[in-house]
Structures are given as structure tokens and as C-alpha cells.
Amino acid sequence: MLASCVRLVPTIVRLVHSPICNPSRSLMDLKALISSLNDFASLSFAENWDNVGLLVEPSPPHTVNTLFLTNDLTEEVMEEALQKKADLILSYHPPIFRPMKHITWKTWKERLVIRALENRVGIYSPHTAYDALPQGVNSWLAKGLGSCTSSPIHPSKAPKCPTEGTHRIEFSINHTQDLDKVMSAVKRIADVSVTFSARTDDEQQTRISLNCTEKALLQVVAFLSQNRELYQKTEILSLEKPLLLNTGMGRLCILEDSVSLGTMIERIKRHLKLSHVRLALGVGRTLDTQVKVVALCAGSGSQVLQGVEADLYLTGEMSHHDILDAASQGINVILCEHSNTERGFLSDLRDMLDAHLENKINIILSESDRDPVHVV
Template identity: 70%
Template sequence: MDLKVLVSFLNDFASLSLAESWDNVGLLVEPSPPHVVNTLFLTNDLTEEVMEEALQKKADLVLSYHPPIFKPLKRITWQTWKERLVIRALENRVGIYSPHTAYDAAPHGVNTWLAKGLGACTTVPLHSSATSNYPTKGGHRIEFSSHSAENLETVLSRLRETPGVSLVATLPARVDGEEQTRVSLNCTQHALLQVVALLSQNTPLYEKTEIMSLQKPLLADTGMGRLCTLKESVAVSVLIERMKSHLRLPHVRLAIGAGKSLESEVKVVALCAGSGTSVLQGTEADLYLTGEMSHHDVLDAVAKGITVILCEHSNSERGFLLELQMLLATHLENKIQVIVSERDRDPLQVA
């Protein structure tokens, strides 16, 4: 399968517009075209050890959940491991694609997979994503009426030249018994001031100007983190065993909430794969489940009576790759081989 076709399939599988604005997602390293992908290699983290495995297994594209390139690279030398990854990839004609927070937000993504370990429950995102295909550029809608066709043409041509303005419609309208033209446009915050200034210069001609703030509708099942309400509440100790089995881990780290014990009942769990503090903060729940939190953030949660389970950053994400392997293989009708790294692992272990 051609790389371009595969990348557009991957972008459809989970839209990159769901990713956080600070993130660095999508195709990060591209060998010169045409590039045919027979083997897609999945990993949570692309370390040099994992890259070696990908080359041994003749991968044509590596899908690395975490972006191996995040900060801009000013040079590509043999000095640092990130630069060496890019060199190894290009010299061996291997592409690198990273979905990261787009998979966190997706309804069939990492957080939904993590929630499956809790047992039967209903889940909603802690922070819902806004829909991306809402037909608007900019955050404001301006509507006004004009009764001077000649002057309107001049104003419209000025508006068309203003950056951040997109005209939506010019329609005939009857205002107070008079034939007028009703104009609708969308614009950015910055352009809003310019549009208002332009209209006020021509005041008597423009009437019934309305300015509306546009908000994109939120998606019900897409977004960061998940708030999970268990169908039947269970003891903390039971939940620990469920998560260990779901994550295939011998240990998790546990902080019991103030006044609680291993026997305390858990009904509501707030979870976030990876590093959850910013997403979980302020959420009311019996238990927080995430990969990592700082000492002081754990103390804050515990003081509120919230029990915290930490399973190390990538251990809260990696298991999704096996589900992803099946999803991609099915959706791609087994046209390419999809394999999961065997060497990818969390760098921390209990010694």
C-alpha cells in the first residue's frame, strides 16, 4: 500500500484535529516517494532499541504513539538519540507516524481501552472535544443589512481582502418594507475589529448589525480523560486486581484516600492514560487512575479522600497497541502486515 494512501487512512481512523494544540502528530518522517508499505510496526515509544527491532522486522512505517520528534530539531547529526532515529529511519527508508493525543481523545482510543479494565461501566470524556468539521473559520459571525447596492459592492470587496474574514452569504431581505441585502460573514477576533471599523465608517448605509460568538458543538464520546461510573461498585482491592490483569502488570502503585481503606467501595473512577494530573485535576471521583502523578498532586487527591492508582506512564497506554493491531488489520482488510513491538517497554521497573 502506498504511504500516502495509508497515511490518509490513518488520518481518517482518528482525525489529527482531535490532538491537543501543543502536540506534534501525523507523518513526522517521510522517505522519498513513492514509498510502499508492506509492514506497519506499532510501538508506544520509539527508542533506539525499538528502532533496531523495526529494521530487523523490515518495517516500512513505524507508528509510534508518542512522537519521537517533539521539540524542533536544528540539525540531524549522530550526536543525540532523536537525531540518530531520524537518520536510521531515512537511511533505511522507514517512515514515522505519530497519533498521540488524537488517540487519547478518539472514542475507540487509548482512554476507552483503559476504561475497559474497570469492568462494566458508563464512560464520558472529562474534557469533550469540539467537532472539527463545523463549517466555520474564526470565532465570530457578523450579520448586517445594506440598502445601497453600489456602496455594498465596495464594502464587500474590502471585506474579501481582509485576512481572517470569510463571507458566508449575501441574500435579498425585506427590512421595514424596503428591499435590502443581508450579509453574513465569519471572522476571527482580530478581523472583528477591522470589520466593525469598516462598517462604522459607512454607518448610515448599514443597519441591524449583529455580532455573534460562535462555539463549535462538543462531541459526546470524544475528548481527554474519561469519567467512568461502574454499574456495580466494588472494593478498591478488587479494582486493583482488575487493572493489574487488564494491564498485565505484577504491581501498581497505590495511595489510599484519607479515611478510606482497601475495602472502601468505588463507584466513580476518573482516568487518564499517561500523565493525568492536568486532565484529572478538580474532578470529583472515588478513585483516580493514571500512569503518573507528582508526589504533591497525589497528596492533594488523597487529602480529598480520593484513592490514586498509578501504573507508570506508558504502562497505562501500551496495551492499547494490541487492540489497535486488530482494529487496523480489520479496517485495512489485511492488505498490509501490522505488527507490535516486543522490545517496547516502560523504562521504569520494580527492582
């Protein structure tokens, strides 16, 4: 046997501070983090066509030390997120929007899902839920206009519980024995609640008022239709949630002091850090035309801005014909490219999430995320 001699050599260990990993911060369980993100901005604020929430979930348990923020999740951005040891990617735009029939290496969006799962990285997207927030994307975009008051163009309604009543049905019953039969049948239908105690009206009839979900309403109506001799004087009302203050899509902004269109263009370029924007002058308008009312929508604004009375429309992109319609009404249109009207919000979002999550995890911004359209 050969004896070996080991010589110990003193070494110097140098501690280097990394902006990516802050040792003073702790981990968060993914489910707890998602719950907290949903508390920060209810996903019920999102448009019904949108695809929001947790889109890719690694097998549990999964903890998060680093939350990575990006406007768009491209393959280049994914590579950056993996290099920075992200545990969860918050991508403002949902990388999964239409249903996927295959998860292969064929398309770039499929490859994103594969790489996320292979590297145990979750993907979460808030999209239009953040558009509607009082301090969300559209409110951030409005900061570039100067001092103004703003309100949502399409206000959001208070969120509903899935089992909460959407309709009220009221009807009258003549006899006490019929009341017992009706109430017994109603109790067997899920998601029905008696909102008012049964009461007797001037004609000595008992008036019943029920709150129902849409599904339960159909069952109540079906029962009544089969027992027409039991009731009369039926009314069906649709129940609407109240509008939420400062919450909703787009913003209608009224400036404290009107400014020239040329001045407004420079303000917007400075706020968005852009050297150029695209401008469509309204009929009869010039760069000296005064601007007092601005309607804006981050991203693609055609649908939200359509029909809104304003001196200026500000958005990322609009269709050719919608621009022509606006210009024909004397409305100026400024286009900044889609994600240029959104991306700058991420810096504000990082600060807000830091406070909301009580600095428990590292939150970093993508450095490779950018709008795909460039001026050349």
C-alpha cells in the first residue's frame, strides 16, 4: 500500500455580494406566494377572454427565493431567467394563451413549457388583471402625461363568488300548504338562498324572494313551470355587482393645464424612454393644437378607446381603420408599439410587490426583455 502525503495550503475566501441572491431574505412556498399575488391583484379583474394565473407549476413542494419579472417571456428571456436562478417567472403577457395540443420541441412556446418544467420554474401571468388595478399598468402610463385626474374608461365590477347569486326571482303563493311544498323543493336546489323572509302582501298572498346562481335559477323556473297552480306574479331580476372605484380598463385623463400636442409627444417619449413614436394627426389638427383630454390604453387600445371623446388617444397599437375613424373625428393618435406602453410599469411593480410580500424574496427585472419592433 502506498502512503500518501496531504499538504494543507491556507486559502483566502472572498465574499462577493450578489444582487441576485440576498441572504437576508427567506423562501416562500409557491402556493403561499400565488395566494399573495392573487391578493395583490384579484384575477377576477382580468378580461373574460384572458388566460391569467399560474400557467406552469412544478411538482410540489416548490419554494421560491427569486421572482423574475418580464413583460414577454421569449426564449432569450427564459435563458436569462434560468441563469439568474429564478424559481418563478411573472410574465405580464401569458406565454400560454391558446390551448396546446402537444408539448414538443417544435414551437418556441412549447419549448418554454418544457424548459420551465425541466428546471422547476413556475410561470405566472396577471395580464389584464394588472391593467385594471388602480395603481396598475394604465395608471403608470398616465403618469407620463403630467398633472391630471383619471378614471377608468370601462370600470370593473366587484368580484363575485362562484356560488353567489346572479339573479333574484320573486313570486307569490296563495296557500300555506303550497308554501311548504315550494320551500321544500327549493331547499333541494344548490346555490339558492332566501334573501327576504316570506311576507304577506295586501292580497293575503305570501311573497317569496330567492337569490340564485344562473344554473340554480333554471332549476327553480323548471320547478315552477311544472307546478303553475302554486304561484303567480313572477319577476326575475338580474343582480349586478357595484362598480369599483378607480378600477377598470383604460383611463380617461383630464389635464390640469392643457398643453400643445408637440409638448405632449415629448412628455410621452420621455416617460417611455423612446426616441420615436408614431403620430396620426386628427383632421384639422397640428402640433400646436391644445390637448386637454387624453384617453389611453396600454398595449392594444382599439376596442377600449373606440367611441371615447378625447383630444388624444395614447396606446401601443391600433388597427389602420380605427386610426382613420379617430382622425376623422379630429382625435390625434399616438402609437408607441405594444409592449413599450407596458414594460416600464415593471419597475413600479417590483417596488409594490417588495412591500406587499414584506421583502421575503428576491425580485428582479429582466434585462433582455424588449419590444420586438425597432426603428431602423
